[in-house]
Amino acid sequence: MTDLDSFRSETRAWLEANCPPEMREPLRDDDDVVWGGRNATYKHPAQKSWLDAMASRGWTVPDWPAEYGGGGLSPGETKVLREEMARIAARNPLNSFGISMLGPALLKYGTEEQKLEHLPPIARGEIRWCQGYSEPNAGSDLAALATRADDAGDHFVINGQKVWTSYADKADWIFCLVRTDFTTKQGGISFLLFDMASPGVSTKPILLISGYSPFCETFFDDVRVPKKNLVGEINKGWDVAKYLLGHEREMISGMGLREGGGRTLGQAAADRLGTDDKGRLDAPVLRSEIALFEVRAQAFRAMSERFIDELKHGRAHPAQPSMMKYYGTELNKARHELAMSAGGSELLEWESEETSGGAPARAWLRTKANSIEGGTSEVQLNIVAKRILDLPSN
């Protein structure tokens, strides 16, 4: 038996003993997702016990070093853990921008003090982070951002506005891009961390077409931030920002992998619309569309596996997350379009009990942001064209 085999059998036994049955059920709505944080809410006690069990082994962040709250697992062990979790359909114990975005950036650019201060609370789900990137006049052209940080001796003073800040109203801390030099563009950006409870921070949720408000406007009015919270060098924040964006895109691309409710799209459609005498979905054109979608979705699943393997072994092209983000988000939008078609008029109900308050329709609308947030599909294609295909700029 190889080391990985014995790791697999130990992991399987541990998961079997520690993953509560409720945490093996498919996610039904947004409340089933655990985000952690100072004001964390748990719809079910099993969510908390599953988070604590995984965090106790560092398995909310299996490949982070143990001294920062991680599991210290090798790439091979991490893959085995994910496979074993998938085998029993275990839910992700903790969804967190700290894990998927800030953590990797701190591991690469943070000081030892910053890592020790911030990473373990992320791993345990104690601090929930939000991302201060986009501004009203800095969307696809992110480096045009104008939120300013003025040097005031041992601290900076922040003034300005962010927009599309996901869950800013629920987050404890923010990682934020600020301008520390107005004479250059990318070269005048710095990367700061600060507490959302600091005086001068306010948030205002934005009502979206889905009827939900996952995004906020975030305002900074003379917010004081200690200089020790600068990540990387002053005016070198763009490097950190881009590195983090790669991880954000990787996370968003994962949406292309989602499956709703344990049943595949085709099976769910057959449940609702019925089958013909050969057991085929009784809506032939929709069946074809779903089948072709499934080919792409399953192929993309393999692509994600390959991408993660290449990443862990240091073989991935640095711009590959852009391709993944582009493909994964377009797939996710297509998935929800098909799910709405399969639901017919019944899924159009916006407030009914049967639809849990229009959850499918609202989720469908939410996916339309997937190809906008974290860099639009068009921006990703620009990046692939220039950095991978090496196409000319003139």
Add this chain to the structure above:
Amino acid sequence: MPLFLSEEQTMLRDAARDFVGEQAPVSHLRSLRDADDPTGFSRDLWRSFGEMGFNGILIPEDQGGLGLGAVAAGVVLEEVGRNLTPSPFLPTAIGAVTALNGGAAAHRERWFPAILSGEAVAALAIDEGPKHQPERTAMRAERSGNGFRLTGAKQFVAGGHVADLLIVAARTAGAPGEEDGITLFAVEKDAANLHADPRRLADSSLAARLRFDGVEVDADAVIGEVDGGAATLRRMLGHVRAGASSELLGVGGGAMDMTVSYLKERKQFGVRIGAFQALQHRAAHLYSEMEVARAATLKAQQMLDAGDAKADAAVSIAKAMTGMATTLAVQEGVQMHGGIGMTDEYDIGFYMKRARVLAEAFGDVGYHADRLAEGAGY
């Protein structure tokens, strides 16, 4: 196992890339086509494949082969695809060898040495209509004396007019549409009452229509079990479809590389056309589709090699995905080349024609997508 090529597989790829690229680039296909070559491929090149060891890629080591698997076979086939090399490699070294690996030792002793040396060529007689539907095999094989008498017709049999060995699916029981009752036969060249009618296809390859007017074969021509050929057929088709997926990847990748190079050279309006965002986005989208298809193919091949129970579905995903991605690659290739893409003198059109044939072979996008849907219960 990580989802990328191992060091050994990368070395094999480099060897295959150098060898096929030097010995049989697209100009090789062009000269065979221009000469209206009646064989459809070069026998010298086939012997060179043998010398390189490629022909034994799926033949066990104790029988003189390399004893490798579907991933290794795919590595070679991708280079065959990239160079549009006419070769009996897929039906012979992948198809026939996989079938014979599931049958009696006598067949292997009879055929493996000649396949290894590049003397023997095999062809796969599966399709009976314009679309690949092996489940609906109707060709009859009736008991006759010590063996069977085969009656029926096959088509789209690549290299069927020159093959020394035909792997034939026929029905010894059951009705078309049923899995049980299919039997696989190893039929030798020059069998009496077997008529081969080679047809030149759009990609300049030769595929035969075969007529079996009561072809008598001995009982030991059966590969595997009588009535129970479906399992061997499925295994063979799994490897052949995975191999065809790799060949498609090579065709699509070759077309994409040509096209991206062209975008960097061709000037209009005073700039290289690759600077236009309209073309950049299309090229980047194509790259994405090809990468996803590549991952799906390698995944299916790793699963075949691991004996994974879900490998069959993974192969269908790979064949459908490579069919879609490569079709896009050749279409975009011709369009982005503009007028010269339509000329016979330029190679991109050869890619389009080869892609069409390979996408149809062993099940097109629709066949495999339908198969997946059926398997998933909708």
